[in-house]
Amino acid sequence: MAVQASAPLPPPIALPPLPRTAEETGLPFSFVCDLVLKVLYFNGSMLGGELARHVRLPFPFIETTLKFLAGEGYCASEGMRASVLGSDESINAGMQYTITTTGRQRARELLEINQYAGPAPVPIADYNAMAARQAEAGTVVTRERLHDVFSHLVLNDRVLDHLGPALSARHACFLYGPSGNGKTSIADASARLMGAPLFIPRALYVHGEVIRLYDPTYHVPINRELPPHDTRWQLAERPSVKVGGELTPKMLELTFDPTLGFYEASLQLKANGGLLLIDDFGRQQNMSPRDLLNRLIVPLENGVDYVHIARAGTSVAVPFTCLLMMSTNLAPRNLMDEAFLRRVRYKVPVPDPTADEFREIWRRACAAHEVPYREEVIEDLIARHYVAEGRAFHGAHPRDLLNHVIHLCRYLGRNVALTVENLDAACETYFVSDTEPD
Numbered sequence: 001m002a003v004q005a006s007a008p009l010p011p012p013i014a015l016p017p018l019p020r021t022a023e024e025t026g027l028p029f030s031f032v033c034d035l036v037l038k039v040l041y042f043n044g045s046m047l048g049g050e051l052a053r054h055v056r057l058p059f060p061f062i063e064t065t066l067k068f069l070a071g072e073g074y075c076a077s078e079g080m081r082a083s084v085l086g087s088d089e090s091i092n093a094g095m096q097y098t099i100t101t102t103g104r105q106r107a108r109e110l111l112e113i114n115q116y117a118g119p120a121p122v123p124i125a126d127y128n129a130m131a132a133r134q135a136e137a138g139t140v141v142t143r144e145r146l147h148d149v150f151s152h153l154v155l156n157d158r159v160l161d162h163l164g165p166a167l168s169a170r171h172a173c174f175l176y177g178p179s180g181n182g183k184t185s186i187a188d189a190s191a192r193l194m195g196a197p198l199f200i201p202r203a204l205y206v207h208g209e210v211i212r213l214y215d216p217t218y219h220v221p222i223n224r225e226l227p228p229h230d231t232r233w234q235l236a237e238r239p240s241v242k243v244g245g246e247l248t249p250k251m252l253e254l255t256f257d258p259t260l261g262f263y264e265a266s267l268q269l270k271a272n273g274g275l276l277l278i279d280d281f282g283r284q285q286n287m288s289p290r291d292l293l294n295r296l297i298v299p300l301e302n303g304v305d306y307v308h309i310a311r312a313g314t315s316v317a318v319p320f321t322c323l324l325m326m327s328t329n330l331a332p333r334n335l336m337d338e339a340f341l342r343r344v345r346y347k348v349p350v351p352d353p354t355a356d357e358f359r360e361i362w363r364r365a366c367a368a369h370e371v372p373y374r375e376e377v378i379e380d381l382i383a384r385h386y387v388a389e390g391r392a393f394h395g396a397h398p399r400d401l402l403n404h405v406i407h408l409c410r411y412l413g414r415n416v417a418l419t420v421e422n423l424d425a426a427c428e429t430y431f432v433s434d435t436e437p438d
Contacts, residue, residue, distance in 0.1 A: 015229035016130060016199055022061050026123035027205060029065070032057070034110050036065050037074055038117040040099040041107035045078065049093035056119040056202070056232045059093050066097055074103030114261035116210045122201035122232050127213075128319055130233075134198045134273050135303075135321035141168040141193055149192050153185055154361045154395065159350055166346035167193050167323070172300055174281075175327040177350035180396035183327035184242070184279060186350065191240035191275040194323065197222050198273045199233035203262075207312035210262040211254060215270050239274035241267050241322070245283040252295055254307045268296065268305060271322035281326040282335045289335040297343050300324050355382065358393040365398040366418065369406065374418045381420075385427050401426045 019025045025032070032055070039054055040046060048066060052059040069075045078096040099107065146164045166173040167190055175183040200219055204211040220237040243251065247267075255264040268276055276296075282289045299305035299320040308315045332341055341347070353361060359378060366373040381401075386393060402418075404426035409416040 016233045018228050037107050045098035048095045075099050116262045119202040121203035121205035121210050124206045131319040154357050162348040172324040172344045174344050174347040179329045180394035181350050182395045183350050187277040187325050194238040194274050200236050201233050213265045241271035242277045244279040247284045248286045276322045278326045281328040282330045352392045362398040365402050377418050381423050
């Protein structure tokens, strides 16, 4: 299928304000001192400006922190090492700071408790407020907008008209139907309708504990010039978090690493502001469909989830602002009873493509790989390998069969061509025969 060109990015919601005082960071002075000392421990020595950029806090605050650490004998200045002329930082940002022997001993004590030495975290209250604002600024889903976003997929209008209200409502949605018809691709495209880019904190600060939130696996950064703002937050595209049969209950809770001494955010927390897709719903080995749905639907309906901070002995509320989407090739009625199905208000069937839609998928697949499309070859394929065999069309077949043809031709040293012979060979290795070979 053809890949749609990226549309220009809309502006982000709002810039997180640059903290002007230590109090506006929302972090205890002692926490920042410990963080800076651990960063120095891992790096040996750093320029003051480098330290400030590493922990993502304004240099004047870091300068105060370094003076305190130097007064305690934990670090020392080695003099000016770089010019900062023309920058917004003070001249002391070019000063080289080195950790002392006493500082190393203190840092090792800190690392036994918590090894986090990344960007300074954002207080949970600040995150909750920002996440709520960003959730309210989602894109209005209209029929025209939906067709534009899904134009790279071959879907009939009925599927899109079922899907549109679900995306507009931002409620839980079931995608169900035979495998290989684009349910995962539909979910991927749906993430583009969640709204403008948003700001995601790299980490959260909760009752003295750190929760790492920003995850490059799911968060795609947007690096562009922005006015001065709190750089503890990263501008990123709306997240699309996907998980399948490997999902376990632990992945929906905070994960504590006893070696590193800090927490990793849950999947739904990482998906906030975007989309959480549970693929192959009903095939999770360690969680029943009922338990999984119960775990996610209640927070979705309330807009609030609760995370347990074991070391602090408490739980805190966090926003639940992601769109929950579940895809399955099982019949929804076989997964749970009617009462539970009612809680998933939108069920969108994704049927097999029609013959005309199947031909269009073939045309797009050939165009994407620059292989000349031959209508008579596809008609022969449909007649002998589908109609005669009683085989259903699936949207993934053209992509997969063409991939077989391409690699077969490369193996044989031929020019890639869509021929009856090549497609017959592809079908022999792609489809499973109902009869045993002699």
